[in-house]
Amino acid sequence: MAGKLKVRVDPDKCQGHARCKSLATELFELDEFGNAHEIGDGTVPAGLEDKAWLAKSNCPELAIDIIEE
């Protein structure tokens, strides 16, 4: 079993494509301008790991990091 994952959106890179929100709504939310940030401290609950990787691999601005703890 792999360790815990955390997602993080780099606010300087995010341009509001909103792909992460669409693909992993449990992990990301949008501000009033539509720019994304991780929910809470970004900890990925068990079972949502695939969604985290999917969000990362569909971000056109390469703004999402996944940290494996």
Add this chain to the structure above:
Amino acid sequence: MNTNPPVTDWVHDWDHTDPQWTEDPFPIWDQLRTTSPIVHTDRYLGCYLPTTYEAVRAIANDTEHFSSRRIIVRNVRPENPAPTPPITSDPPYHKPAKQLLLPPFTPDAMKKLEPRARAICNELIDKFINDKSVDAAAHYSKHIPVRVIAHMLGIPEDDGHLFIKWIHEILELGIHDQETLVRAATEMRDYFIVHVEDRKKHPTDDLISVMLNAKTKDGEPLSPEHVIGSLRLLLIAGIDTTWSGIGSSMWHLAKTPADRKRLVADPALIPTAIEEFLRAYSPVTMAREVMKETTVSGCPVKAGNMVLLSFPAANRDPAMFPDADKVIIDRKENRHAAFGLGIHRCVGSNLARMEMQVAVEEWLKRIPEFSLDPKQRVTWSEGTVRGPRRLPLILGAA
């Protein structure tokens, strides 16, 4: 009228309005990409074309050397008579102008519009569902974005024919004909002035009222030029782009029965398929003007030239997308650049995605069987926005 001579040497003399490019640009891009990440033409007073995803990304992210003050490659380069912020804005003016427009276009705002979009699709389908054939570009894909953006702006949906005329004159005829371009821009401005004056007296919650209520960072209302410019932008950018996106999706499904049947059987796959249609048939090509000499992907780029910023060519780069020339409707990893990259990311991307998804869903629910009419030709728009302008389909089992 396009009087440019036909292209015989694509590497040194390319032309994005050549009939060969309009009909089938993909082999041209593949050929150019194997030659160089950036090619040049002396046409259009000098213009570069980045052919790789890497070069397109580098230029889109470099606002120091590349300006957005001109965003369409044309035969002439007069001073821009009517900026349309924020798409024609550079830093530091870009961000405040864009932030005014972002809140009305968030995914949540689009969810509220979705029922109206679905109703529009079904009203259109009602008109031809009993026919044996239909031009899906003229009678379906065109009208969905026209009516939705009119609804958002608070202008009559029935004025759609005017918007379509202006867009054709500005984005297609205007590449070669400055007079037509200026006349269309003036007509649009006059049209919006009437609605702006009306909204000053009778405010609503539409986009015209949003722009009228907006304040600069100093607390001042926006200048009339800014308000009209942004409204013109929303109308131009919101129509033939999505018209093209819906049309290309329908074209693909009409000629690819396996994909059509798969989406009919599994509608949950439609959003993923839409992303792949956006990648493979990206409608929008933008432009930049080189302000200072620099190097991109090892190629020198000189000031005074334009850049045709082809997001569609970037999205066909095999270095970025495995099997880039294949349309894979369940592609898992898809960082396509159909809505641009960097600060000029399309403000209407959430709107376009909603419209494309709703248009395909509603059509497939009611017309699961359709195909290209083998007796008629599909025609494509020229220049900045690519999509089918005639899409003759046979409805029902062939």
